[in-house]
Amino acid sequence: MISINQNNAIKQLTDIVEQSLQNKLQYMSEEFNNEQLHAIELLKQRVYLEEVVEESIAFNKRVAWDNTFPNLKLVDSAEDLISVFQLRSSVYTNINYIMAFIKSG
Numbered sequence: 001m002i003s004i005n006q007n008n009a010i011k012q013l014t015d016i017v018e019q020s021l022q023n024k025l026q027y028m029s030e031e032f033n034n035e036q037l038h039a040i041e042l043l044k045q046r047v048y049l050e051e052v053v054e055e056s057i058a059f060n061k062r063v064a065w066d067n068t069f070p071n072l073k074l075v076d077s078a079e080d081l082i083s084v085f086q087l088r089s090s091v092y093t094n095i096n097y098i099m100a101f102i103k104s105g
Contacts, residue, residue, distance in 0.1 A: 010047050017043065053078050 017040055060074040067073070075081045092098075 014043055014047060053081050056081055
């Protein structure tokens with residue numbers, strides 16, 4: 001899915017952008033600065049999602065899975081895992097289950 005070098009590059013990019021955003025641009029509006037912070041938060045979430053996807057796929061590939069049931073299998077690609085995430089989200093939305101989405105603080 002994603003090579004280690006790409007992950008390091010994304011992490012370095014995140015760090016550089018974060019450092020530059022820590023110093024607000026005084027000549028820009030507060031709305032612009034808030035949008036910049038929102039953008040870095042989205043980038044962090046994207047990096048986190050990619051890490052979760054990579055680790056999940058790597059774990060699933062290491063597991064010795066019994067393939068006696070053709071309709072049951074472990075996810076071994078990013079596309080399939082994203083589909084599982086979307087299905088889970090859709091099911092939880094349909095049954096109005098919000099506890100899985102509340103951040104503990």
